[in-house]
Amino acid sequence: MTKLPQKPRLEWKMVRGVITPRHRASYTVNGKRRERVVTLDWQDDPQELDRLYWLCERGNHPIQKPKPPATSWRVLVEAWRKDPIKQKSLSDETKRSYRRTMDALLEKNESKDVSKTTRQHVRAIQARLADTPRKADHTIQVIRMLWNYAKKTLDWPLGENPAAEIKLFGPQRELPAWPEWMVKALPTAPADVRTTSELILGTGQRPNAAINMRRDQFDGESMIVWDEKGDVAHDVFCPPRLAAFVKGLPIEGQHLLAKNLTQPKGYDSVEKQFRSWRKTLGDKAAPYSLHGLRKLAIVQLAEAGCSDAEIQAVTGQSAQMVAFYRAKASKKRLSRAAQNRRDQNKNGT
Structure with missing residues (x-):
């Protein structure tokens, strides 16, 4: 029998007649010991086993990732996009404009809880986009709009809108033609x-x-x-x-x-x-x-x-x-x- 790889927190168990690798990690929550066991579908491939093992060690295995909240930005954006009343009132160009801004917003925020968004978060987004004032302003306006939609249409239990009254860059001067x-x-x-x-x-x-x-x-x-x-x-x-x-x-x-x-x-x-x-x-x-x-x-x-x-x-x-x-x-x-x-x-x- 081929010798099975041995690593810290890696165990081999007989599951339905098959020797199966599992990653077992212990941790403490509020003074109580907890364990999380992840079965590794290694398909008898040592390289795949190594890849899955290190995913678990870094806490990046899909099973280890926390389930996104029901009030995440992804859920909110998809609900807004599927709202027939909202979509009917928008031109195709406006929809495309909103889609670009929302997709950019979701890149780093899709699994984050909307309710945990603060004014500091919104200001940080604005500062990051300061080189493109129009894009910065549109992003703030979209956050403001989505928050109001979640609170007033979806009845999410949200507090004050963190994007409300944040000063925008405002209308820019006419764009100069290239020299x-x-x-x-x-x-x-x-x-x-x-x-x-x-x-x-x-x-x-x-x-x-x-x-x-x-x-x-x-x-x-x-x-x-x-x-x-x-x-x-x-x-x-x-x-x-x-x-x-x-x-x-x-x-x-x-x-x-x-x-x-x-x-x-x-x-x-x-x-x-x-x-x-x-x-x-x-x-x-x-x-x-x-x-x-x-x-x-x-x-x-x-x-x-x-x-x-x-x-x-x-x-x-x-x-x-x-x-x-x-x-x-x-x-x-x-x-x-x-x-x-x-x-x-x-x-x-």
């Missing part, structure tokens, strides 16, 4: 950032819509762009430069930025790469975001002499937003013309 030097630095950016940037500039879409673009959205001189805010798709002209760029991308799945064969990469993944690259450009790059490329598209179109209606057809931006960035483009164009005339006058030409 030319930053666009010229794009070749030094990670591949995902370069691809995303080309798609935003070429299509005028929001970053998330650009990241989610599929290959079948491009067909010769046409492309399908998505207006996330209006939840509407538009068939528009595809500029030759963008068509050539897309054609040159490696095929790794249905999407241009493919996570696998059928799914795109996430916005957070690309945005994180962008922020890392932005740091390499120094403090002067700090004010600029991926959204600023969409604003640059407006400025470039305005400088090219496009009408407001033409710019809206390309970018899907509101008339007010187009007017705002057109004014910037006009000021730059007028100042250039004025300076050139002044130089010509000095030179007597």
